[in-house]
Amino acid sequence: MTWVVDNLDLIGRLTVEHLRQSALPILLGLLLSIPLGWLAFRFRLTRGLMLTVVGLLYTIPSLALFALLPPLLGISFLSEINLVIALTIYAVAIMTRFVADALASVEPHVRQAADAVGYGAWRRFWQVDLPLAGPVVLAGLRVTAVSTISLCTVGILIGIDNLGYLFTNGYQRQIVAEILAGVVAVVVIALVIDRLLVVLGRALMPWAGKGA
Amino acid sequence: MIEFRSVTKTYPDGTDAVADFSLVVPAHTTTVLVGSSGSGKTTLLRMINRMVEPTSGSIEIDGEPIAQRDPVRLRRSIGYVLQNGGLLPHHRVIDNVATVLRLEGTPKQEAREKAAEVLDVVGLDRSLAQRYPSQLSGGQQQRVGVARALAADPNILLMDEPFGAVDPIVRAELQAETLRLQQELHKTVVFVTHDIDEAFLLGDQVVILSTGAQVAQVGSPSEIIENPADDFVASFIGTERGARALRTKHTDHGTVLVDGAGRTQGRLVESSS
Amino acid sequence: MIEFRSVTKTYPDGTDAVADFSLVVPAHTTTVLVGSSGSGKTTLLRMINRMVEPTSGSIEIDGEPIAQRDPVRLRRSIGYVLQNGGLLPHHRVIDNVATVLRLEGTPKQEAREKAAEVLDVVGLDRSLAQRYPSQLSGGQQQRVGVARALAADPNILLMDEPFGAVDPIVRAELQAETLRLQQELHKTVVFVTHDIDEAFLLGDQVVILSTGAQVAQVGSPSEIIENPADDFVASFIGTERGARALRTKHTDHGTVLVDGAGRTQGRLVESSS
């Protein structure tokens, strides 16, 4: 434990880096998955295609994806963009399915009621379908946030500093406390973000009771 | 006045929900469509606001074919009450009621004031206005559904088994309320139910449907009970059995009416001959 | 005979579902518990086969307190028909009916033969035996539910709104079937409904309940209609309004009965004075 006390500033610095690196993919994942999820929800043809592609993306080992993006996209190997893109791909892979399920979870009779009172298609999507899909989208966002934060650590293997640094560095130096500190820090920030999302969800969707 | 002219509806999967249906729904009265499950009642109702498009035939409102009207605008001009309310769970009661007004572009404040007045009309306390639908009882939700349908003051009101999901006592209350409202507002109401008692209670004109929306009989409740068109109608309304074929029986507490099995079904309050 | 002695049930969340309820259910007759939603009907019924344990008080079957009996064996000795059937979706109709026999250790073949006979009793074609419940109509599923309850030939049959989910025509059919069965089998039946007409149709004894399973009135249908105990009962059974307070009216087609609003509610078939 003395290691942790002696290196609080290092842990703090890496935590900030870590959060910064995970935030963008989580956000991008949410934004991109809404149109994709809608496509998967709306048309039978795109549904099969979309869910297959998304399923395949998820099976690509993170390590390989991180390493392959630079040659495939022509980005520098050291660039954080690699990590952001790779994590965004996983986030989209998780979120698309959730968004499709979320839209499907909107009760048909509510949807029909909206039609019946005279919502146009576009307006209905933004004012009825999407808000009502909110609770399930939020559930997906929570899964995405937690897994992105956890997956982000693998970035250290392509030279991007974050809490994953504590894993490889601690492993080389044989310092159990260092690795443990990294694992705990990742779990803690993941759970804190998760709680924050729940609180945010309550604030944005006061109508969704606890059970919903 | 709403007129169905030889309307047919075959769903894409081949179900013939409505086959060659014609009917005139007079203005400012209540027409009840009654029939058992799957007889095509909902399909008929939804064709009026173009939620369902007829396969052939046409529907006219006050002589104008609705096929030429913009569906979204048409729907805003017609009130629709769904079974289970069909309220938007993420909008407060007041905003649910104000929905159509807002869609029509009424400023928020004005729409809310109007909506609050409509809550009074349907007998809902204004203190409920800020709640979400899930915080109301089933009966209250139904009233909100009615209020929403009335808010933009449409001429036509469509009601699809609006009281099917509430318990019998609340149901009786809502039925009474509906009768009262109609006496005040004189809308053209098309009401769907599979409860023949409800049909006779609320309908000025009752349309009894069999499968495929075949009209078994149209008429006022009295006409139908007094003169059922055929065996199907007779059995549907129950004149031949149970509660509708009664004999009198004199007891200490006055004359009661008993069915074929000798079970008491009602009391004879006064003889008008 | 089933006897409730000062039975109380408070659920863990504090809901007082049943408060000090006492009742004698005579053997070989049908007792109907009727009351609006939440009045505690289901709770009462489920206490008879110990699906729910009373908080205080006791229930006796033929003089023996059920608290001393093993709940699982007790349940196997009592038939229970649930709303919506509650059938096992992954077992064929025949095996659903044979469930209790199999649980009791009857060999498979024998249990199936017995089950097939019971299908005849409830009027289900044997050709349906190999289907799964989801391949049957709602009415057929209800019959399977009844068959399952009857298969082990119990003395007591509990029925919890068994016909609540089927449409009115099938419902009338099932009610008639139930009357016929009871004339043949003479079980001790406890039947729960919130439909007062169904209660009067099926019940030898009708128990009208208000919230907390308070007994508003107990008696035969005739006794209750002829002499409602209080305003609550009167309004519940509707003697004061609508369909139960009738006047006669003479028409070309004979004498009909009309309600306060002049709407025809039935026909007078013959005057027995």
Next chain:
Amino acid sequence: MDLFAEAIAWIFSTDTQSGSLPLSEAIATHLAFTVVSVLIAAVIAVPAGWLVGHTGRGREIAVGLSGAARAVPSFGLVLLLVLVFGVTHKVGASTTAFVLLAIPPILAGAYSGVEAVERRIVDGARAVGMTSSQVLGKVEIPLGLPLLIGGLRSATLQVVATVTLAGYVGSWGLGFYIVQGIQIRDFAQILGAALVIVVLAVLLDLLFALAERAVVPRGVRAGRDGR
């Protein structure tokens, strides 16, 4: 696209079949890690999940633990456990990490499968006189199987992708090629190994998709098809 051609060439080159870790052995060890981890996780999580679903007790704990476990970075966990267990137990340490990874989805599949059985069906089963264990064994488990298999499926897919990390601590699994490839900048090797993993994942997924169908009880499926 050149890279893809090179990657395919890498997969089928004779060097890949020999070397210190022949491709066939890498596939075998990769699969072994996956199957063993998922099996161990299933032995732990399935009974626990059934119990949680059946009794409704411990649900909060199960949900909470699964949530926390999902947040644990597998990469850190593998390294941590190798240090804690000692280098002679790298296989055990890695397997433990993968088991922990696989438990949450399997647990969730098991309890949600049981919970998803409609209350009235369970009620009916109890009412006709099934004992508590008969209700679990004859009703809840068979009707909950599809969701359980779904849980096993997502656990397996996660593990098969994550076993790659074992390549960082030793010469096994397809991850070895990726770790080595990163150090020597051999992108064809990285992509080749990744493609093999994806193919394995797709095959496993297919297997589970078939299993998922097979375990849907006949009557339940009949109802679905009928609609």
Next chain:
Amino acid sequence: GGDSDPLEQDTGDSGEDTASDTIVVGSQAYYSNEIIAEIYAQALEADGFTVERNFSIGQRDAYMPALENGEVQVIPEYTGNLLQYFDPETTATSAEDVYAELANAVPESLAVLEQSPATDQDSYNVTADFAESEGLTSIGDLAGIDGLTVGGPAELEERPYGPQGLADVYGVDVAFEATGDTTVQDLVAGTVDVANVFSADPRIQTEDLVTLEDPEGLFLASNVVPLVGADVVEDVAAVIDPVSAALTPEGLVDLNVQSTEEQRSSEDIAADWLAENGLA
């Protein structure tokens, strides 16, 4: 960046539009290398430079492109391994020869500063017990022992001094086992018989390992040497050359001990070392 002006690439400023006194210091993903990088960084800072750290980048193959295009401007390197990277066919083995050849081998955009006396080169090690029972002193003594396994990082398999080199140069046949970052532990635990360890690894002493002699020069001498962008040589040489001069082989081992045994952070180790040597 869409800017592809080759001249600008050469100036090394293309990566970022930095002020001339901002220096990007990189390091390998290896704690010992990171300490040296930290020493460079702090020394530069003491001299008024603004330093950006880009540490634990990975292996040579990972960071070399970044150095060549100017994203990273200074990184601690090792002469022998670096020469082998640029010229795999090299035959130089002595420290002087290696350094001389290296100066010619680096691409134009890069330069090496003065090399340090401190060395940290690959070496093959066995346990003392094994060395004694088999009578081992030199790599060549391994020839003829059956069933040997050599452990090292995954990439050792592909290096010139890897299993292939052992066979070609010494006629030693070994199987290869990737032991990642736990090579020493694996050797001690007996999972492997021969371990590829850096010569400055303190565990050679603490774990009582025997480093096998390399008379045929399988490994090149590998002294610590700063690899820098050609455009910043002028700026940084004055600061880093004294650091290189002060860093001794024993001193390097000591730095490593402070990191692994005493678990001190590289900042603290570097700060103390600079202070002790009067460099900051």
